[in-house]
Each structure stands twice: as C-alpha cells, then as structure tokens.
Amino acid sequence: MSNAPDALRGLLLYVADLLMPQECFVCGSHADGQAVCDACRGELPFHAAAACPVCAEPTADGLTCGRCLRHPPAFDATRAVFDYAFPVEAMLHALKYGHRLALSDFFAGELVRLAADLRLQADLVLPMPLHPQRLAERGFNQAVEIARPLARASGLPMELASVRRIRNTVAQAGLDREMRLRNTRGAFVCKVPLDGLRIAVVDDVMTTGATLDELARVLKQRGAAWVGNFVIARTPVPD
Numbered sequence: 001m002s003n004a005p006d007a008l009r010g011l012l013l014y015v016a017d018l019l020m021p022q023e024c025f026v027c028g029s030h031a032d033g034q035a036v037c038d039a040c041r042g043e044l045p046f047h048a049a050a051a052c053p054v055c056a057e058p059t060a061d062g063l064t065c066g067r068c069l070r071h072p073p074a075f076d077a078t079r080a081v082f083d084y085a086f087p088v089e090a091m092l093h094a095l096k097y098g099h100r101l102a103l104s105d106f107f108a109g110e111l112v113r114l115a116a117d118l119r120l121q122a123d124l125v126l127p128m129p130l131h132p133q134r135l136a137e138r139g140f141n142q143a144v145e146i147a148r149p150l151a152r153a154s155g156l157p158m159e160l161a162s163v164r165r166i167r168n169t170v171a172q173a174g175l176d177r178e179m180r181l182r183n184t185r186g187a188f189v190c191k192v193p194l195d196g197l198r199i200a201v202v203d204d205v206m207t208t209g210a211t212l213d214e215l216a217r218v219l220k221q222r223g224a225a226w227v228g229n230f231v232i233a234r235t236p237v238p239d
Helices: 004-019 066-070 088-098 102-114 132-138 142-154 177-184 210-221
Strands: 077-083 124-127 163-165 188-190 198-206 226-234
Touching (some): 077 102, 088 102, 088 142, 088 226, 102 142, 124 142, 142 198, 177 210, 188 210, 198 210
Parallel strands (some): 077 226, 124 198
C-alpha cells in the first residue's frame, strides 16, 4: 500500500499528459497530436547504420568491434534507435523524471520501425526490470511503457513477472570496466526456465552495457538461446 500514492500520481500525470493539447517537445509547435513534429523528427540524432551488431558501437564497416571480440558479452545483439545526444537525452529525462509519458509512445513507435522483423528473431519481449524502490519513486517503468507497443506490434508476449531486479545498483558513470561488472553482479534473478527461448530485452539507454550484460548472463543461465537488446539510445562507448 505504501506505493499507492506514487502509482496514483503517475496515473494522474499520464492522463493529464494525454488530455493536454499536444505540442512538439523539441520546437513547441503544433504537432497534430504527436510528441515530436515531423520536421524535428527528421533532425533527431539517429544511430549510425554501420555499427557493431553485438553492442551497437559505430564502426566503419559494420562488423563486430574489437571490444566485443576481446570481451564477448553475454548478449548476442544490440540495436539502437538514436545516439544519446540532444534533444533525445532531454526527451528521455522528461519521460523518466517529468512523467511526459506521451514520449514513450513516440519512442515505442521508433523502436517498432527499427525492429520490424522482431517476430522472426525473438520469442518474447522483456522490458528491463526496475528495482522496486525506483519503481515506487517514479511510479512507472519507462522500459515497460516502451516495450508494450513493440510486443503488440510484433505479436509477441511480454514478460513482466519472471525476472526481477533485486539490487538497486548505483550509476555506472565514472566506473571502470571491472567496477561496472562488479556493480551489476547479482542484480537480477529469474525463477523460471527459459530453455531455448530467444529474448528481446527493451531498455531506454545503453551506456556501458554492463547492466544488459548481467541481465543476459542470468537469462542464459536459465536456458535462453539468444538475447538481443533493443534500446532507444546508445551513449558513446566509454573507455
């Protein structure tokens, strides 16, 4: 019951966001009910098509990057819609902390376009789990809001209960590779078998990739055959 006020507040803000006249988040002009007008959408920092198929780091030839060859992650593939740059970073911040939930529909639509062939690749969609403390603070999980339309468009089931986040990890920024791995270790638990399943993990931002790597490791331990990341934005890969 302690989470009820936060959930109610999130619901009220969501309804208000839907009912207010829709203006473009970027330029403020009328956007015909969309979160971003067509002109501004064309100027957004879409992620490079030539990128490592494993971690989505931009590469000149689109082949697997040296980092993934040296230290193969537990996940098998990554696709990103945008670079984590202005104004996408401001849009994601407004979604997560300003309850601008109309932006989740915009991001979901872009992800649906990026992953139009998802049904051929995956068996189920898994939004990145949010720790209960953060869920109580925020009132919603942005990954769920983005993943739901993707699952619906692809005709795939969405898993919400079988994988839980049990450690509220600190921010990865500023940590070296070893510390990132240590920070996320033991963050997730999965209680059901996933034998042979291909899982599409949906998240808003991929920064170091350590959190997605740990989640994929847990999923593979439970028998998953393939884990692919589908993210809204990819930050420059840290050293």
